[in-house]
Amino acid sequence: xxxxxxxxxxxxxxxxxxxxxxxxxxxxxxxxxxxxxxxLANKRLGTASTKDRGEVHGSNAKPYKxxxxxRARRGDKKxxxxxxxxxxxxxxxRDFSYTIPKxxxxxxLKTILSLKAQSDTLKVVEDFSIESGKTKELASLLxxxxxxxxxxxxxxxxxxxxxxxxxxxxxxxxxxYNRLRAHDIFYGRRVILLETAAKNLSAFYNAEEKAGExxx
Numbered sequence: 001x002x003x004x005x006x007x008x009x010x011x012x013x014x015x016x017x018x019x020x021x022x023x024x025x026x027x028x029x030x031x032x033x034x035x036x037x038x039x040l041a042n043k044r045l046g047t048a049s050t051k052d053r054g055e056v057h058g059s060n061a062k063p064y065k066x067x068x069x070x071r072a073r074r075g076d077k078k079x080x081x082x083x084x085x086x087x088x089x090x091x092x093x094r095d096f097s098y099t100i101p102k103x104x105x106x107x108x109l110k111t112i113l114s115l116k117a118q119s120d121t122l123k124v125v126e127d128f129s130i131e132s133g134k135t136k137e138l139a140s141l142l143x144x145x146x147x148x149x150x151x152x153x154x155x156x157x158x159x160x161x162x163x164x165x166x167x168x169x170x171x172x173x174x175x176x177y178n179r180l181r182a183h184d185i186f187y188g189r190r191v192i193l194l195e196t197a198a199k200n201l202s203a204f205y206n207a208e209e210k211a212g213e214x215x216x
Contacts, residue, residue, distance in 0.1 A: 008125065032186060050091060153166070153175070155174055156197040
């Protein structure tokens with residue numbers, strides 16, 4: 001797949017040949033759904049908790065006598081049908097995380113990258129960094145590629161200065177080429193891929209494929 005490389009000013013510089021094994025795959029919607037739901041499940045804290053009748057604070061004494069009052073029988077004040085009583089079948093702390101096959105996760109990420117490339121949402125931009133670490137400088141650069149909208153920048157390495165510059169931009173997120181997240185890329189209205197990151201992605205996934213085949 002042949003794509004244009006843009007300068008930081010938004011002008012066309014040259015063309016780059018993107019690996020079809022990463023950016024030219026058919027879209028697999030089921031696999032994308034599978035990967036995104038896995039990421040969301042793994043992010044859940046699972047700390048919601050309620051108390052049952054054995055855990056709420058209260059007396060174990062019978063609130064009134066069994067017969068003669070004309071009221072329903074009551075064993076104690078901690079009954080679930082009493083105000084302030086225990087909760088029946090309420091949430092308890094639990095672990096929602098689970099793992100999916102590495103091949104499935106890898107293919108889902110490549111499928112999303114292919115989807116973005118085919119829909120022209122993905123732009124390849126020459127390598128850049130924000131040496132000053134200032135948000136203003138990065139914001140002015142991003143204006144060259146359109147209005148403020150949910151944007152993902154895929155970096156060639158873990159650039160601390162550019163991450164610092166974008167920390168105050170709420171609609172911007174950064175991903176390293178070897179640590180992609182399906183949810184962020186899929187829901188990004190605009191994906192900016194640094195030129196070196198595009199080359200690194202191809203080498204990274206090809207190396208993983210070979211390692212997986214060797215393990216089998």
